[in-house]
Amino acid sequence: MKTIILLITLYLCSHADTRPSTLFEQKCSICHMQQRPHADLMETMVAPPIMGVMKHVKEAKPTRNEAVAFVADYVFNPTRDKAVCQPQAIQRFGLMPSQKGNLTKEEALIIAEYLYDNFGSRGMGRNR
Numbered sequence: 001m002k003t004i005i006l007l008i009t010l011y012l013c014s015h016a017d018t019r020p021s022t023l024f025e026q027k028c029s030i031c032h033m034q035q036r037p038h039a040d041l042m043e044t045m046v047a048p049p050i051m052g053v054m055k056h057v058k059e060a061k062p063t064r065n066e067a068v069a070f071v072a073d074y075v076f077n078p079t080r081d082k083a084v085c086q087p088q089a090i091q092r093f094g095l096m097p098s099q100k101g102n103l104t105k106e107e108a109l110i111i112a113e114y115l116y117d118n119f120g121s122r123g124m125g126r127n128r
């Protein structure tokens with residue numbers, strides 16, 4: 001699996017600027033911001049910031065595989081039953097709209113791994 005993802009990444013990188021961080025910016029960051037929100041941004045937020053999202057995902061899905069699979073699936077099939085974020089988040093923002101047609105399954109996997117590896121860790125340093 002890792003090899004396949006690596007090959008896909010290499011293939012994509014050789015053709016366009018589709019690094020995981022760029023993919024996230026293009027496909028997700030229009031709603032999910034990457035910084036901790038300042039007070040003045042709170043009002044205009046349309047979705048929870050990504051580090052908070054990933055913190056909840058990691059708390060609910062103990063292994064990397066489970067967490068990555070969860071994110072890669074949720075972007076296409078979001079439901080209230082599956083959601084691991086705080087109920088207030090769905091109350092405030094509504095359920096995430098399915099991103100079907102906005103990205104491929106391969107892109108969703110690449111983004112999910114990137115998010116797992118860079119956001120929401122309880123460990124040192126990487127808790128952005």
Ligand code: HEC
Binds near residue numbers: 096108
């Ligand atoms: C149109 C706005 C929008 C876009 C684009 C968007 N999201 Fe979301 N997302 C939301 C909202 C709103 C929520 C909070 C409600 C919910 O959990 O469904 C959310 C929640 C989530 C959650 C938490 C799910 C849970 O368990 O509650 C994950 C994971 C997530 N988004 C990943 C992504 C990824 C990855 C992308 C890019 C491929 C993305 N989102 C693009 C609006 C968006």
